[in-house]
Amino acid sequence: YALFLEEVATPTTRMVASVLKAEGYPFTVSTPSGGLRLASDRGRDDYVELELDGSGAKPTVIGRIRRTRGSRTIEDERPIKAGAAPQDLTDADVLGFLVEALEPWLDR
Numbered sequence: 001y002a003l004f005l006e007e008v009a010t011p012t013t014r015m016v017a018s019v020l021k022a023e024g025y026p027f028t029v030s031t032p033s034g035g036l037r038l039a040s041d042r043g044r045d046d047y048v049e050l051e052l053d054g055s056g057a058k059p060t061v062i063g064r065i066r067r068t069r070g071s072r073t074i075e076d077e078r079p080i081k082a083g084a085a086p087q088d089l090t091d092a093d094v095l096g097f098l099v100e101a102l103e104p105w106l107d108r
Contacts, residue, residue, distance in 0.1 A: 001034075001052045004061065004086040009036050009050055012094040016102075025105060038098065040105060043068055048101045050094075052086065053079075061086050065101045074104075 010029070013036055017027045026041035032049075040046035046067045053062045061084075065076045081093045 001059065001061070001086040004089055005031070005036055005050075008089060008091050009061075009094050012091045013038050013050075013098065016095065016098050020102070038102075040067075045073065046105065048098060050080065058083075058085060060084070061089060063097050063101060067104055076101075 010031065014029050017029045017038060020027045027038050028041055030037045030039065035049055035051045037047050037049040047065075049064045050061055051064065053060050061080045062077055063080055065074075067074050080089055080097045084093070
């Protein structure tokens, strides 16, 4: 999982953050212990994060999406790619997940 974060998820997420900033959507990448977070600079509670879920039979990288809309908070959690182990995930898998997860922010 650490190798996935270092070689796949973090570089891909940093690239997405750079593109978003260039298009006027400020997001910041941070790497809290054991995870990765892409947070909106406009709302402290708006983020997409990746984390390892080892609770099942097979460890899975899950994505958590949290965004606020007025006083409402919307949260979602799902695997980056169902059934895939961390070492099997590619930059395309991470990019696909991020594009889908970020859609609500880009529709504003």
